[in-house]
Amino acid sequence: MLGHAVWSGPKGTKETCLVYWRKPDVWANMIHQWATDRGFCNTVLTLYELANGDDTVGQEFYNLDPATLRRSLEVLQSQGRAQLFVGSSDDDTGVKIFP
Numbered sequence: 702m703l704g705h706a707v708w709s710g711p712k713g714t715k716e717t718c719l720v721y722w723r724k725p726d727v728w729a730n731m732i733h734q735w736a737t738d739r740g741f742c743n744t745v746l747t748l749y750e751l752a753n754g755d756d757t758v759g760q761e762f763y764n765l766d767p768a769t770l771r772r773s774l775e776v777l778q779s780q781g782r783a784q785l786f787v788g789s790s791d792d793d794t795g796v797k798i799f800p
Contacts, residue, residue: 728773
């Protein structure tokens with residue numbers, strides 16, 4: 702990833718570009734801090750709950766687009782701070798965030 706944009710089209714093509722307002726690692730840190738502060742560590746949450754749930758209203762990542770949310774959670778997973786549980790859609794994909 703260069704700067705705040707990544708190519709998001711089919712592999713090997715450069716047809717679509719996703720421009721980030723904040724990098725996924727910044728979103729990842731915000732989500733991890735929220736989960737730690739609110740006692741949601743070691744609890745499985747759906748991506749829908751993270752982006753649209755009552756517990757996240759007022760958070761900067763509330764209504765975060767699914768692609769950016771997923772990439773941010775992949776960052777946490779790569780750091781060993783979360784585990785993704787893939788479902789058939791983002792609504793039933795879960796994540797467990799570790800302290």
